[in-house]
Amino acid sequence: MIEAVISTLIGALTAMVPLVLTSVGAVVSERAGVVNIGYEGILLMSAFFGAIFAEITGSPWIGLLGGAFVGMLLGMLHGFITVYLKGDHVIPGIGVNLLALGVVAFGIPAYWGTAGQHQVPTNFRVVPIINTPYGSLSPMVLVTILIAILTHWVLFRTPLGLRIRSVGENPEAADALGINVERYRFLATVYGATLAGLGGAFMSVDWLGTVTKQLSAGRGFIALANMVFSGWNPLRALLGGFIFGFFDNLSVWVRTNPEVQRIIPWQFVATLPYLVTLIIVAGIIGKVRPPKADGKPYKRE
Amino acid sequence: MRVDIKGFAKPLIESLIAVVVGIVVGGIILAFSGYSPVKAYVALFDGAVGSKYGWAMTLSAATPIILTALTFGIGARTGLFNIGGEGTVYFGAIAAILLTNLWGNILMGLLGGIIAGIAWMAIPAFLKVLRGVNEVVSTIMLNWMAYFIALYIVLQKIPSPEDPNKTIAVPISARFPIIMKGSELSWAFAISVIAALITYYILWHTELGYELRVSGYNERAARYGGINPKKAVIWSFLLGGIMSGLAGATEVMGRPPSYAISQGMANIYGYGFDGIGVSLVGRNHPLGIIFSGIFFGMLKAGATAMQIEAGVPLEMVRMVQGVIVVAVAIPGLLDLLKRVVRR
Numbered sequence: 001m002i003e004a005v006i007s008t009l010i011g012a013l014t015a016m017v018p019l020v021l022t023s024v025g026a027v028v029s030e031r032a033g034v035v036n037i038g039y040e041g042i043l044l045m046s047a048f049f050g051a052i053f054a055e056i057t058g059s060p061w062i063g064l065l066g067g068a069f070v071g072m073l074l075g076m077l078h079g080f081i082t083v084y085l086k087g088d089h090v091i092p093g094i095g096v097n098l099l100a101l102g103v104v105a106f107g108i109p110a111y112w113g114t115a116g117q118h119q120v121p122t123n124f125r126v127v128p129i130i131n132t133p134y135g136s137l138s139p140m141v142l143v144t145i146l147i148a149i150l151t152h153w154v155l156f157r158t159p160l161g162l163r164i165r166s167v168g169e170n171p172e173a174a175d176a177l178g179i180n181v182e183r184y185r186f187l188a189t190v191y192g193a194t195l196a197g198l199g200g201a202f203m204s205v206d207w208l209g210t211v212t213k214q215l216s217a218g219r220g221f222i223a224l225a226n227m228v229f230s231g232w233n234p235l236r237a238l239l240g241g242f243i244f245g246f247f248d249n250l251s252v253w254v255r256t257n258p259e260v261q262r263i264i265p266w267q268f269v270a271t272l273p274y275l276v277t278l279i280i281v282a283g284i285i286g287k288v289r290p291p292k293a294d295g296k297p298y299k300r301e
Numbered sequence: 302m303r304v305d306i307k308g309f310a311k312p313l314i315e316s317l318i319a320v321v322v323g324i325v326v327g328g329i330i331l332a333f334s335g336y337s338p339v340k341a342y343v344a345l346f347d348g349a350v351g352s353k354y355g356w357a358m359t360l361s362a363a364t365p366i367i368l369t370a371l372t373f374g375i376g377a378r379t380g381l382f383n384i385g386g387e388g389t390v391y392f393g394a395i396a397a398i399l400l401t402n403l404w405g406n407i408l409m410g411l412l413g414g415i416i417a418g419i420a421w422m423a424i425p426a427f428l429k430v431l432r433g434v435n436e437v438v439s440t441i442m443l444n445w446m447a448y449f450i451a452l453y454i455v456l457q458k459i460p461s462p463e464d465p466n467k468t469i470a471v472p473i474s475a476r477f478p479i480i481m482k483g484s485e486l487s488w489a490f491a492i493s494v495i496a497a498l499i500t501y502y503i504l505w506h507t508e509l510g511y512e513l514r515v516s517g518y519n520e521r522a523a524r525y526g527g528i529n530p531k532k533a534v535i536w537s538f539l540l541g542g543i544m545s546g547l548a549g550a551t552e553v554m555g556r557p558p559s560y561a562i563s564q565g566m567a568n569i570y571g572y573g574f575d576g577i578g579v580s581l582v583g584r585n586h587p588l589g590i591i592f593s594g595i596f597f598g599m600l601k602a603g604a605t606a607m608q609i610e611a612g613v614p615l616e617m618v619r620m621v622q623g624v625i626v627v628a629v630a631i632p633g634l635l636d637l638l639k640r641v642v643r644r
Contacts, residue, residue, distance in 0.1 A: 037437055041623075081631055090382055090437070091630035094577055099623025101574060103330075105616035110334045213616075221441040228435070267453035274442040281439070282432040 003134045008246070010135035011253060014207050016238075016245030017144045018043060018199030022223035023230065023237040024148050025195030031155060031232055032188030033168035035295035036078050038093030040220025041100030042193055043200035044213075046070040048104045050201025051120050051211050052111065060126040063205040064140070064198055071197015072190055079189035083182050086297040097220075105213040118211040126206040138206050145238065147195065152234035164188050168291040171298040181298050196220070218274060219248070225277045231288040243280075247273045312584045315634045319582060320596065323625030330620065331613065341611040345618075348606020349599040355606075357484035361556065363598025365390070367493040368548035369576025370583060370590045371500050372541035376436075377585040378504060379537035380517035385425055385440030386545040387573025388447025392417040393549025394562055394569050395454055398468060401475035401554065410475050410554045411492070411547060418546020419539050421447065426538035430531045444573065448566075455562050470561040477555035489555025494591060496544060501587035503540070513537055548572055571619075575601070578622045581629045597622065 022039050029036055046067035054063025074096055081087040112118045128136035155161040166174040167184045175181050199219075204211050226244050230237035254260050254269040328338035349359050369386040376383030393414035400413035424443060428434040459468045477487035504510035516523035516533040523530055552569055553560055562569055579597045583589030600622065604615035628634065 040441075077627070081627075085632055085637075087630055087632040091581065092627055094382075094384075094581075095623055095627030095630050097623075098574060098578055098626050099620065101571075102616060102618070102620030102623045106334075106614050106620050109614040109616070110336075218441055218445045221438055225438050225442075228438075265453050265457065267449040267456075270449040271446040274445045278428070278434070278439060278442045282428055282434050 006132060007134035008249070010132070010137055011249035012242055012246040013141045014135075014138060014245070015249035015252070016241040017138070017140050017202050017207065018196075018219055019223045019226055019244050019248070020144050020148055020238050020241030021199035021202070022196040022220060023226040023241055024151050024234045025192030026224055026227040027192075027230065027232050027234050027237055028151060028155065028164065029189045029192030030227065030294050031168045031291055032164045032185045033171060033291060033293045033296065033298070034079065034082055034185050034189045034192075035089040036075075036082075036093050036189060036192060037090055037221070037224065038074065038078060038096030039193070039196045039223055040216050040218065041093075041097035042071050042074050042196040043203065043216040043220050044100040044104050045074065046197035046200030047204040047215050048107055048211050050197075051118065051124075051204040053201075054120065054124045054205045058124065060124055060205040063124065064126070064201045067201020067205075068194050068198040071200065072194040074197070075190040075193025076186075078193060079186040082297065083185045083189065086299055089295045089297075100216075101213065104211070104215075108211060108213065116212060120204055120209045120211065122209070124205060125209055126202075138202075140202050140206055148234050148238040155234060165291070167298075168293055171293050175298075175300065185298070196223075222248070222273060222277050225281045228288060228290075229280055229284055232291060244273065244277065247276045311635060312589075316582050316584060316589075316593070316629065318634050318638060319625050319628035319631075322628040323621045323623075326624045327617065327621035331617065336611065336613050341607050341613045341617070344610035345600070345603035345607040347603075348610070349603030353481070354484055355602065357481040357486035358602035359595060359598045360490050361485040361487065361598075362601040363594040364490045364493045364555065365548040365552050365572045366575040366579050366597055366601075367590055367594035368496055368544045368551070369572045370579035370594055371496060371544040371576075371587060372548075372573075373577045373580040374583065374585040374587060374590055375500060375504070375513070375537055375541045375544070377580065378517050379513045379533055380520065381429075381534065381537055382437050383422075383425070383440060383538065383541050384437055384573070384577065385422060385443055385538075386541070386548070386576050387571070388440075388444040388451075389418050389421050389542055389545035390549040390552070390569055390572050391447050391451035391566060392421050393546035394553045395451060395459070395468075395549070396546070397550035397553050398459065398471055398561065401471045402469060405472040405474035407475050407477065407554065410471065410550050414546040414548075414550025415543050416546070417549070418542035418544070420542075421546075422538045422542025426535045429534055429538075451566060455566060456564065461561065466564045467559055467561040470559065471554050475554060476560055477551070479557065485557050487555035487557070489551035492547060492551050492555075493594070496547060497587040497591050500540070500544070504587065509536060545573060545576075548576075575622065578626045581626055 049070045050063045050067030053066025054060045078092050081092045082089050108118055129139045130137040163179050167181045171181045226240040229240045251270045251272050255266045331338040349355050372386040396413035396417035397410040401410040425436050425439040428439045429436050455468050461467050461469050477489040480486045512528045513533050516530040520530050579594045583593035600618045604618040607613050608615040
């Protein structure tokens with residue numbers, strides 16, 4: 001019994017990492033007024049490039065940073081289009097998601113010469129800090145919790161956070177107070193995408209240890225659902241990420257467990273994270289309020 | 302009918318620029334990956350449009366993605382980002398196989414696709430109308446659920462008794478006649494073109510279409526003008542569902558050689574995503590979608606030739622599609638280019 005509890009707990013904490021990082025990043029971006037639905041593609045591309053960085057340098061930590069760097073670049077692209085060119089907030093994200101499908105599906109055979117899947121060798125993967133017979137805990141879990149707490153503190157307890165929230169709530173007023181709306185929106189977007197990039201690399205050089213073209217598996221969108229669930233609050237996104245992570249981990253676990261598969265087909269359990277997301281999102285809508293100027297380009301009169 | 306040339310030319314030119322950007326960036330990535338971009342593109346376009354056979358393959362590749370593009374396009378015209386075409390295709394294909402095996406004719410297969418499309422798209426429609434659930438999140442979640450549910454049906458419920466690698470096939474009596482012998486082009490292509498024309502007629506020449514477009518353009522103005530935006534949302538999803546359901550149905554009824562769903566659903570996977578790019582490049586206009594669908598069909602049909610002749614993984618084409626969509630998202634692409642050129 002106790003081992004089941006420990007292994008479930010560790011599994012949920014691990015699966016939580018990419019979801020929480022992406023959600024917390026999305027909270028900051030949307031608090032500043034920029035919607036980005038390209039996190040799915042960011043997760044996938046940084047998982048791919050993160051693995052490459054790790055294998056070239058021999059260090060999983062550089063792999064993680066490389067993933068964050070790729071996320072940063074994609075965030076800059078999104079910020080440039082939405083904030084400076086005043087473009088639509090949704091379409092560039094769709095573009096990044098489609099691009100990721102292509103880049104990773106093309107990149108796996110082009111770079112590793114294998115079809116469809118690449119296994120990241122164990123010596124290029126992050127070493128766990130806690131090892132139990134029932135699973136091991138990655139240091140990235142602690143990093144993720146720290147990032148969520150720190151982001152929450154900055155967002156709600158510092159002048160910087162106030163400025164970020166003001167450009168997403170009432171950009172006209174913020175502008176009148178001399179706050180550079182475009183700069184804060186751009187930087188918030190880049191921050192969000194960078195965190196997602198870190199989460200993406202975590203999937204390939206740490207948690208799942210593999211690169212496939214379906215690796216992100218909808219997590220970018222589950223993270224957005226979690227952001228809504230959190231009411232655009234990083235600490236609640238941490239809690240929500242744990243719940244979503246629990247179901248994510250459950251479906252991954254069932255797929256590798258023949259005992260359970262005899263009772264219920266694995267495909268049905270695999271739908272669980274998505275079904276739970278739908279139910280939670282349908283249940284909490286109306287109880288939370290997005291930032292007022294969320295997704296609206298700001299043009300100076 | 303007055304045609305606004307200026308208003309028509311600008312989006313056309315911008316789409317063309319986006320396509321060029323996609324091809325150039327794709328070429329640069331090819332060069333960095335150690336392939337010859339020239340060799341790759343020559344093989345691609347030669348394979349796609351260098352012969353009658355190539356054109357036939359291009360049009361057959363365009364067939365499903367024109368339909369899935371209509372799903373996204375109808376949504377976009379109603380102010381919705383309907384990404385749910387992908388999952389709907391699976392059920393359209395499964396329903397067509399089931400119904401044609403009960404009644405072996407084309408109409409029953411198409412009906413199966415339509416019913417499945419309506420049924421599956423009703424879920425995000427009602428989630429949106431009743432609970433206000435954002436359609437991007439709901440349709441993506443439903444795509445993944447559809448993937449696993451359809452995978453279960455394909456593997457467990459309707460496997461072919463002769464060949465474990467695919468499902469039971471659509472009977473010969475319910476298959477679309479082939480247009481060009483030896484190619485994959487069947488009269489299913491006509492269904493796509495007719496669907497696009499009907500969509501154009503509905504959106505621009507009926508009251509319902511007017512209501513859809515007004516609520517997409519300005520929800521508040523629509524409400525003020527006595528239009529119920531909720532009704533528009535439901536109709537938009539249902540029409541969209543029909544299109545993607547048909548995409549799945551025509552794919553199994555009109556694409557030789559298998560007339561079935563392969564294991565892992567490889568032969569019906571990805572059309573919903575392709576459709577988004579097709580629609581955006583076609584400016585979410587049914588007539589634009591026909592042409593951009595044929596262009597993307599060209600890329601898909603040529604990809605196989607490129608893989609064989611130039612040794613480039615055919616997924617490279619999807620990368621070009623992604624770049625094109627990102628480029629389409631850049632507002633005022635034409636003005637931006639003019640400014641850069643002037644400098």
